[in-house]
Amino acid sequence: MTRAADKFSRCISIKNSSLLEERIGQAYDRRSKAQPIPTFSLKRKGLLFKCLLISLLTACASTQDQGTLKSLERRQVAIERDAAVEANRVAAIQAYRKFLDAAPADRLRPEAMRRVGDLDIERALEGDVDHADAQRFRDAAVMYENLLRNYPNHPGNDRVMYQLGHAYDQTGDLNRSLAVLDRLVTQYPKSAYFDESEFRRGELLFSLKRYPDAERAYGVVLKRGDASPFHERALYMHGWSLFKQQRLEEGLASFFVVLDRKLVGRDNGAALDQIPGLSRGDRELIDDTFRVVSLSLVNMQGPDSIPQYFAAPARHQYEFRVYQQLGELYLKQERVEDGAKAFNAFGRRYPAHPQAPLLQSRVIEAYQQAGFAALALDAKKEFVVRYGVNSEFRRANDALAYERVQPHVKTHLEELAKHYHALAQKGHKREDYQEATRWYRAYLESFPKDP
Secondary structure: OOHHHHHHHHHHHOOOHHHHHHHHHHHHHHHHHHOOOHHHOOOOOOHHHHHHHHHHHHHHHOOOOOOOHHHHHHHHHHHHHHHHHHOOHHHHHHHHHHHHHHOOOOOOHHHHHHHHHHHHHHHHHHOOOOHHHHHHHHHHHHHHHHHHHHOOOOOOHHHHHHHHHHHHHHOOOHHHHHHHHHHHHHHOOOOOOHHHHHHHHHHHHHHOOOHHHHHHHHHHHHHOHHHOOOHHHHHHHHHHHHHHOOOHHHHHHHHHHHHHHHHOOOOOOOOHHHOOOOOHHHHHHHHHHHHHHHHHHHOOOHHHHOHHHOOOHHHHHHHHHHHHHHHHHHHHOOOHHHHHHHHHHHHHHOOOOOOHHHHHHHHHHHHHHHOOHHHHHHHHHHHHHHHOOOOHHHHHOOHHHHHHHHHHHHHHHHHHHHHHHHHHHHHOOHHHHHHHHHHHHHHHHHOOOOO
16 A cells, blocks of 8 residues: 555544545535436535545645644645635546545545546536537546446445436437446436436437337336426326327327326416416427327327317316317418318317307418418308307307407408398399398397497
8 A cells, every 4th residue: 555545544544534534425425315416417516515625635645744633634724715716626636536546445435436427527517518528428437437347336326327327428329328227227226316317218218219118218207106306207208209109199198198287277278478387498398298299189080089188177278279289280281171170170169168269260360361262251150150149159158258259250240241242243143132131130230339
């Protein structure tokens, strides 16, 4: 053993060795065990802890005479004050490596190895994406692999595997990252990193197009219930894994649960960006979920496939959005009649729903924009009958809901009356005069106070 290593051994064997070990090796672990590192990122350790670490390791591993424990403690305080300004990750890594070189058999060696890897990852995460950062991830991976190989039973190896998986993922080596996480979930089923590791396994498997395996990984997270912070994202990706396998009906079941969690009890019929209680991330998740729901329905039976998923009354709060989003997707695909059918399907299923007139108006707009004049005319007739003065809609809703619809009813009645009046004057057909009379009368009954 070198003189420096022997001196470090004497340092940790003294009466206060437990305090020294706690400061060097365990202070950060207590926090990490209570709170797993989220989304494959390492929480920043405090500068004060790094400075203390540098002072302790440098004092114990130096080849110079350090004197008594009392003088060592005095020097720690002085160095700590100075290092609070100058110490950084590079200095911390150098201090750890100095210790590793000086004490090849010390019991604190695994902790020092782990921290070198962690600090390399921290440096890489906070730098720009370049060759140097990629090399830092590779350096971290080498250190973690050496730790696991030389200390296979060391406490905390689950965290080492977690970070190793991250390092491989960041260098683009997805298969190695997956292999490490496979080991973690197999060897440490009670680890604080288990849920996230299964979720990351799902992401890796999905990226590798191993969709059945991804489905199973996400399913493991889902079995943990709401206790897992990854439950919601796993639910969404579980649906996507099924979608990729063309198991559309099963995928929709997962996607609708995502929408349940975000919209039930909250959806007031307003635009998504006006619904209270939703974060930006929530809105993005909802948008993405509606998009894949619509894609699924397009590849099934369109609006005819929707009712089977809405037996639960609570879901009716956002059901109109499913028809609406489906219709809009059809229009983007230039499938105008299919889009109009989707919009109209909701109004025919729920004629008294407050959102039904909105969707029916999109039917008319779609036909008009596509130049389908005859279909637009028929849609206007259906609108004024369904939402006019004698309609079920008016009887079922309050005055405010009806007032919102009246301008549309008025416009469409005027257009219908004028259209058939013009036809009658041009062709002098009896049926055109009858139609013009019908819509003029409906207008007078609906708006008797108008001039």
